[in-house]
Amino acid sequence: MKITIKRGDSYEIYELEDGSYTLLEALNKIKREIDNTLSFSSGCRSSVCGSCAMRVNEKEVLACSYKVQDGDSVEPLNNMPVVRDLVVDMDKSYEMNVKAKAWIKSFNDEAVLDHEAEKINEVQSDCILCGSCYSSCPVYAVNGEFLGPFSLTRVWKYVSDKRENDAAEKIETIQTNGIWDCTLCNNCTVVCPQNISSKADIEKLRVRSSMFGYSDPNFGSFGGGFDGGFGFDGSPSF
Amino acid sequence: MKTDVLIIGAGGAGLMAAIAAKEEGVDVLVLTKEYPTRSQTCMAQGGMNAALGNVAEDSVESHIQNTLKSAHGEADEESIRFMCSEAINAVEYLDSIGVCFSRTGDGKIAQRRLGGASAPRACYAQDYTGLKILHTLYDRANALGIKFVNDTFLLEVLKDEDGKACGAKVLDIRSGELKTYIAKTVILATGGYSRIYDKYSTNSTASSGDGIAAALRAGAKLKDMEFVQFHPTGLKNSSILISESARGEGGYLLNSKGERFTDELAPRDEVSRAIDEQIKKGEDIFLDIRHLGEQFIDEGLPQERKLAKLYENVDPVHDLIPIKPVAHYTMGGIAVDHRSQTNVERLYACGECANHNVHGANRLGGNSLLEIVVFGREAGRNAAKTAKEVESLSVPAHTECFLDREFTNTVDFYKYKEKIGNLLYNKVGIVRKKSELKSALEELEMVKSLLPQMGWSDSSEIYNTNKQEFLEFRNIVEVSEVVIQSALGRDESCGAHYMEAE
Numbered sequence A: 001m002k003i004t005i006k007r008g009d010s011y012e013i014y015e016l017e018d019g020s021y022t023l024l025e026a027l028n029k030i031k032r033e034i035d036n037t038l039s040f041s042s043g044c045r046s047s048v049c050g051s052c053a054m055r056v057n058e059k060e061v062l063a064c065s066y067k068v069q070d071g072d073s074v075e076p077l078n079n080m081p082v083v084r085d086l087v088v089d090m091d092k093s094y095e096m097n098v099k100a101k102a103w104i105k106s107f108n109d110e111a112v113l114d115h116e117a118e119k120i121n122e123v124q125s126d127c128i129l130c131g132s133c134y135s136s137c138p139v140y141a142v143n144g145e146f147l148g149p150f151s152l153t154r155v156w157k158y159v160s161d162k163r164e165n166d167a168a169e170k171i172e173t174i175q176t177n178g179i180w181d182c183t184l185c186n187n188c189t190v191v192c193p194q195n196i197s198s199k200a201d202i203e204k205l206r207v208r209s210s211m212f213g214y215s216d217p218n219f220g221s222f223g224g225g226f227d228g229g230f231g232f233d234g235s236p237s238f
Numbered sequence B: 001m002k003t004d005v006l007i008i009g010a011g012g013a014g015l016m017a018a019i020a021a022k023e024e025g026v027d028v029l030v031l032t033k034e035y036p037t038r039s040q041t042c043m044a045q046g047g048m049n050a051a052l053g054n055v056a057e058d059s060v061e062s063h064i065q066n067t068l069k070s071a072h073g074e075a076d077e078e079s080i081r082f083m084c085s086e087a088i089n090a091v092e093y094l095d096s097i098g099v100c101f102s103r104t105g106d107g108k109i110a111q112r113r114l115g116g117a118s119a120p121r122a123c124y125a126q127d128y129t130g131l132k133i134l135h136t137l138y139d140r141a142n143a144l145g146i147k148f149v150n151d152t153f154l155l156e157v158l159k160d161e162d163g164k165a166c167g168a169k170v171l172d173i174r175s176g177e178l179k180t181y182i183a184k185t186v187i188l189a190t191g192g193y194s195r196i197y198d199k200y201s202t203n204s205t206a207s208s209g210d211g212i213a214a215a216l217r218a219g220a221k222l223k224d225m226e227f228v229q230f231h232p233t234g235l236k237n238s239s240i241l242i243s244e245s246a247r248g249e250g251g252y253l254l255n256s257k258g259e260r261f262t263d264e265l266a267p268r269d270e271v272s273r274a275i276d277e278q279i280k281k282g283e284d285i286f287l288d289i290r291h292l293g294e295q296f297i298d299e300g301l302p303q304e305r306k307l308a309k310l311y312e313n314v315d316p317v318h319d320l321i322p323i324k325p326v327a328h329y330t331m332g333g334i335a336v337d338h339r340s341q342t343n344v345e346r347l348y349a350c351g352e353c354a355n356h357n358v359h360g361a362n363r364l365g366g367n368s369l370l371e372i373v374v375f376g377r378e379a380g381r382n383a384a385k386t387a388k389e390v391e392s393l394s395v396p397a398h399t400e401c402f403l404d405r406e407f408t409n410t411v412d413f414y415k416y417k418e419k420i421g422n423l424l425y426n427k428v429g430i431v432r433k434k435s436e437l438k439s440a441l442e443e444l445e446m447v448k449s450l451l452p453q454m455g456w457s458d459s460s461e462i463y464n465t466n467k468q469e470f471l472e473f474r475n476i477v478e479v480s481e482v483v484i485q486s487a488l489g490r491d492e493s494c495g496a497h498y499m500e501a502e
């Protein structure tokens, strides 16, 4: 079988044995036996480290969980600087977690997390930071300051966590270049290998933001959003 | 580039060390050859031990006794006591920063039983314990403003004129530049060395023992390097781990004739040896979980089903899963004292690359995640305290750079990487013989002498993984040499080191 790999501005075609194997196995074979210069990243080989995200036939996949097929066309993730071949620089997207303040700010000793509460953010905490969602996001493509899908999912994880006593700062942080910029196109959901829907998380964050007195700046006026919201006790749960 | 505490490696151990050091109020910088969340720690599924007694009676003392027993007399009781007593604290800490541990109905952290434990003691987060711990530690490090430099490969630990550690020489993988980092203290947290077994390992491709080899070159002592834990159920072709829970839930081991041949729930080393014996008789070995039923498999072992389909083209609901025992965890590592300090002043180590004397000849499932948190914190604290006492940064003494040597690149190192893996698996594997160890050492010395004829063919400075893999290969050769020498130094069987008479 033949596969095409985008390398910089050109495309290279590699001829491989027919058979049933993963794209990562194919890339390793090329690297070791055909062309030592091919660059890509990998680690766990079992879909949990997020290193091997790339695009095949214009769709984001993890190379270690995708069975390579004749005629496949492989390229690096979109919307991030390509370092070389299939390797992209994710520093900036990683940094979004810092910008979005995705962590517990104030720990609530009294919170009781039961089996039900555990389910609230179980899926969100499955994120492997593979970056597929950023690659598919039309908003991130045009606005490099957009906090983006995985960081907003992460914020929702912490905002929905009963152990967080003080979600206000996070909610404030995601008002600009955050939840209201998303077009709810759902691309991120479709490509996520962990079945996470950042779009749905963003919607939940919008609802939560309204409870804090914020409103969609694209509709109506943004002023006055800060009063009224502070009495909120955080009781509804999603 | 300068900092107070320089940490190399950003797995669970490195991140915990960074957090602890930062909390001591010093400057911290973390270097990693990948991104923090891609470290092998993300692969741990089973759980992390702590005698919380949440689902059945348990005690710290039982945890200590179980760990001591598994260690076969090769561990230090005081260290084990410390680790097991700190376990509860460690889990509470992780909970407080947001790790989503699975819960019982009444809001306690759920626990399950792993091999060798007298009670259900492993705290877990579904099938993703390591992933969730690693990511949450990363978020905490971000909250503290800890700086990371990703895609940076440790070449050498640097020392000053007095022989004290004072920084590191690294390769910036993205630009190809060599860089020097100067620090008051250095912590190595670079993970284990199971990848010396190449395709016979469950580990991440990054576990090539880089930090251990660099420590050795800097004069640090290594300890117990012969103790390599083999996991009985790696997938036959890819060595990807099929979790022990498959046997825990009632899976059978069968040979080609369809016979069961061992107690599936015996300790890992015994089961691995039983399988090895069958394989040497020419049998193929399979894991059979068909009788558990589709519904159960989809709920309890979904990852296993997916991986078996992907890598072996079998569906465990209807088919047998071909398996073989493979290298999984390395008990040996850089020798450290109670303060996580190596014999090189100002050089610390923690995590799988270090030897805190808690696993001895055999590690218990769930004790590694525990170790990285407890001793990661110790290493961070102690390195920070020492850094505070150091008045000024020292100047590194000259070290020779491996990359400046001549490499003719007439011999393909990838072929030898595979050869070393095969050699180690066959002669320094589950069952060992003196004569085979000796011949393995000879073969390895031969490979070592070929190093100048190897090299990299990719001439690009930018993201040259060919060069990086060659640097890893060098470390694999050096670490393998020590593993074989250590194995030769121990005549009798002990835990994972099993010697057979000629």
Ligand SMILES: Cc1cc2nc3c(=O)[nH]c(=O)nc-3n(C[C@H](O)[C@H](O)[C@H](O)COP(=O)(O)OP(=O)(O)OC[C@H]3O[C@@H](n4cnc5c(N)ncnc54)[C@H](O)[C@@H]3O)c2cc1C
Binding pocket: B008, B009, B010, B011, B012, B013, B014, B031, B032, B033, B034, B035, B036, B038, B039, B040, B041, B042, B043, B044, B045, B046, B047, B048, B049, B129, B130, B152, B153, B154, B155, B189, B190, B191, B192, B202, B203, B204, B206, B207, B210, B211, B241, B328, B329, B350, B351, B352, B353, B365, B366, B367, B368, B369, B370, B372
């Ligand atoms: C499949 C699998 C399942 C497991 N399940 C469990 C379990 O259920 N319970 C349990 O307790 N243990 C388990 N373990 C073991 C446990 O995961 C590891 O022992 C532990 O995560 C090691 O952590 P660490 O921080 O020491 O190293 P790692 O997580 O391996 O991190 C090493 C770090 O060092 C960096 N590094 C390495 N070399 C260099 C270099 N040259 N330059 C710069 N940086 C470098 C890497 O980039 C990485 O950031 C499992 C292991 C595997 C493979």
Ligand code: SF4
Binding pocket: A126, A127, A128, A129, A130, A131, A132, A133, A134, A149, A150, A153, A191, A192, A193, A194, A195, A196, A198
């Ligand atoms: S949300 Fe999904 S696609 Fe995005 S980084 Fe996480 S796992 Fe990858």
Ligand code: SF4
Binding pocket: A133, A136, A137, A138, A139, A140, A148, A149, A181, A182, A183, A184, A185, A186, A187, A188, A189, A198, A199, A202
């Ligand atoms: S739903 Fe929003 S975050 Fe997701 S891809 Fe579309 S615009 Fe981006």
Ligand code: FES
Binding pocket: A041, A042, A043, A044, A045, A046, A047, A048, A049, A050, A051, A052, A053, A062, A063, A064, A065
């Ligand atoms: S190699 Fe880890 S996700 Fe593919």
